[in-house]
Amino acid sequence: MTDDYNFAYLDEETKRMIRRAILKGVAIPGYQVPFASREMPMPYGWGTGGVQVTAACLTPEDRLKVIDQGADDTTNAVSIRKFFHRTAGVDTTEATAEATIIQTRHRIPETPLAEGQILVFQVPIPEPLRFLEPRETETRKMHELEEYGLMHVKLYEDIARHGRIATAYAYPVLVEDRYVMDPSPIPKFDNPKLDDNPAILLFGAGREQRIYALPPYTKVVSLDFEDHPFEPSKADHDCDLCGASDTYLDEVITDDRGGRMFVCSDTDHCRTRRAAGHAGRLGAVA
Amino acid sequence: MTPLLSVRDIEKRYGARIGCTGVSFDLFPGEVMGIVGESGSGKSTLLSCLAGHMAPDAGQVIFATRDRGPVDTVTMSEPARRMLARTDWAFVHQNPRDGLRMGVSAGGNVGERLMAVGGRHYGTIRETATDWLARVEIAADRIDDRPSQFSGGMQQRLQIARNLVTGPRLVFMDEPTGGLDVSVQARLLDLLRGLVRRLGLSAIVVTHDLAVVRLLADRLMVMKGGRVVETGLTDQVLDDPQHGYTQLLVSSVLQV
Incomplete structure (x- = not known):
């Protein structure tokens, strides 16, 4: 850690402002709290919202894990992890169970979270109604008055066009029977993990200047129709490296003759399983 | 009275x-x-x-x-x-663009009010929408077309169907x-x-x-x-x- 930075990059006043927004978000699950998002030393869309929320939550004793689409070793994850290692001097880890704060881009780890952990999501567009109703004044009014019929119009359009609900990520949820919320672009495979989760789930949207939250053990229901119920979906394969059949998979093209493999998107989970002796179609036991 | x-x-x-x-x-x-x-x-x-x-x-x-x-x-x-x-209540605008969602199919436009008052059964919503399109003389096979593909008169009739579907x-x-x-x-x-x-x-x-x-x-x-x-x-x-x-x-x- 270099002493030129205040702890976790942001100044204390800013962190206090963000913490107030987080507390308000936790008090009203699913409600989008506006906050004065700061310029961060990275472009919008790279997780400026998530980074600010993480910075406001970090203490020197924390152990931080950062994942991007489930992986610990992609550019975004590596650079954010290094950023906090340098500006806050906190320990980092790749093991989900060891981390106290996990910043994530578009995945929830496969390893179940526990009480005391904080999961921070990076959110590009916090407003679930945005693509149907472009006016912010109107969407706020709709949240205020619980007028959520429009959200089902989107799902109706999916079924009318594709024969089923084709929304595969950023699948809208209803929080505690009150607010409709965009769970950030996580695959809908991860939606059931939002419900009754023992960890604190925080969502930060830097460009849109919104923070929202799910406190531990919050009721989260994915929206659906009675005759077209919600179904979490994944590729119909087992992981080729660790053999897991219950994880979310990435499809990797391996050559230009149609060769492909399916691997766990959660690299930590996959590695842990292989270390424990599991092996898939292509993976040797590590 | x-x-x-x-x-x-x-x-x-x-x-x-x-x-x-x-x-x-x-x-x-x-x-x-x-x-x-x-x-x-x-x-x-x-x-x-x-x-x-x-x-x-x-x-x-x-x-x-x-x-x-x-x-x-x-x-x-x-x-x-x-x-x-x-x-x-129902409100029929002069310009159907003010009363319709142009990016949503005809069926979705008619179904919106049903979903807004708690309709959660896709089959029922679709059936009602088809029925109402017929009542305003729009062919059933246009149900998945967007209003932008409709003529001015059809848009206006669609707007009427969309408004009357909840029985105002x-x-x-x-x-x-x-x-x-x-x-x-x-x-x-x-x-x-x-x-x-x-x-x-x-x-x-x-x-x-x-x-x-x-x-x-x-x-x-x-x-x-x-x-x-x-x-x-x-x-x-x-x-x-x-x-x-x-x-x-x-x-x-x-x-x-």
């Missing part, structure tokens, strides 16, 4: 200018009221005040709700008013035939007249087209400068106009 809608001394000002003032009338169930007048006579302002799109500066708009009886919609809470607007009791129409050519206008009027009579709807129709009110309206209100200058049965007002302005209006219609 209690009136469905009682309007008492509605006034709306834009600064020092009068939008409309001193308008009072009763609308009974099953009755169609026409409001005519030239541009700027305050008829659209009046309609906006009645439909809750605009808050009047003074006056009462008392609507006979299904569950609570007569309620003043001006002072009622906004959620309750918006609920009325999705269930018991009161329909507000703002120049429903504006911008359509005469043969399409005639078909639309025919359709509207059939729907209004068959469903026993009450309606308030704002227009500057006297032919529209002649066909649709039971009673007529003539407005000028924000005030009502003459009221009466439609045929009576059009055939024997008393006020100078009404006489001018009636005599201005071109005879082919």
Whole structure:
């Protein structure tokens, strides 16, 4: 850690402002709290919202894990992890169970979270109604008055066009029977993990200047129709490296003759399983 | 018989200018009221005040709700008013683009109100939408097309289906035939007249087209400068106009 930075990059006043927004978000699950998002030393869309929320939550004793689409070793994850290692001097880890704060881009780890952990999501567009109703004044009014019929119009359009609900990520949820919320672009495979989760789930949207939250053990229901119920979906394969059949998979093209493999998107989970002796179609036991 | 809608001394000002003032009338169930007048006579302002799109500066708009009886919609809470607007009221805009979601299929447009009042069964919603499209003479195989692929007349008919799907009791129409050519206008009027009579709807129709009110309206209100200058049965007002302005209006219609 270099002493030129205040702890976790942001100044204390800013962190206090963000913490107030987080507390308000936790008090009203699913409600989008506006906050004065700061310029961060990275472009919008790279997780400026998530980074600010993480910075406001970090203490020197924390152990931080950062994942991007489930992986610990992609550019975004590596650079954010290094950023906090340098500006806050906190320990980092790749093991989900060891981390106290996990910043994530578009995945929830496969390893179940526990009480005391904080999961921070990076959110590009916090407003679930945005693509149907472009006016912010109107969407706020709709949240205020619980007028959520429009959200089902989107799902109706999916079924009318594709024969089923084709929304595969950023699948809208209803929080505690009150607010409709965009769970950030996580695959809908991860939606059931939002419900009754023992960890604190925080969502930060830097460009849109919104923070929202799910406190531990919050009721989260994915929206659906009675005759077209919600179904979490994944590729119909087992992981080729660790053999897991219950994880979310990435499809990797391996050559230009149609060769492909399916691997766990959660690299930590996959590695842990292989270390424990599991092996898939292509993976040797590590 | 209690009136469905009682309007008492509605006034709306834009600064020092009068939008409309001193308008009072009763609308009974099953009755169609026409409001005519030239541009700027305050008829659209009046309609906006009645439909809750605009808050009047003074006056009462008392609507006979299904569950609570007569309620003043001006002072009622906004959620309750918006609920009325999705269930018991309908609003047909002059420009269908204002009343439709152009990026959503015809079926989705018709189904939106059903979903807004808690419809959560896809099959039922789709069935109802198909039924309503047929009632407004839109072929069933167009259900998944977007309104932008429809002609102007079809868009207007779609807007009507979308509004009537929840079985409203009161329909507000703002120049429903504006911008359509005469043969399409005639078909639309025919359709509207059939729907209004068959469903026993009450309606308030704002227009500057006297032919529209002649066909649709039971009673007529003539407005000028924000005030009502003459009221009466439609045929009576059009055939024997008393006020100078009404006489001018009636005599201005071109005879082919």
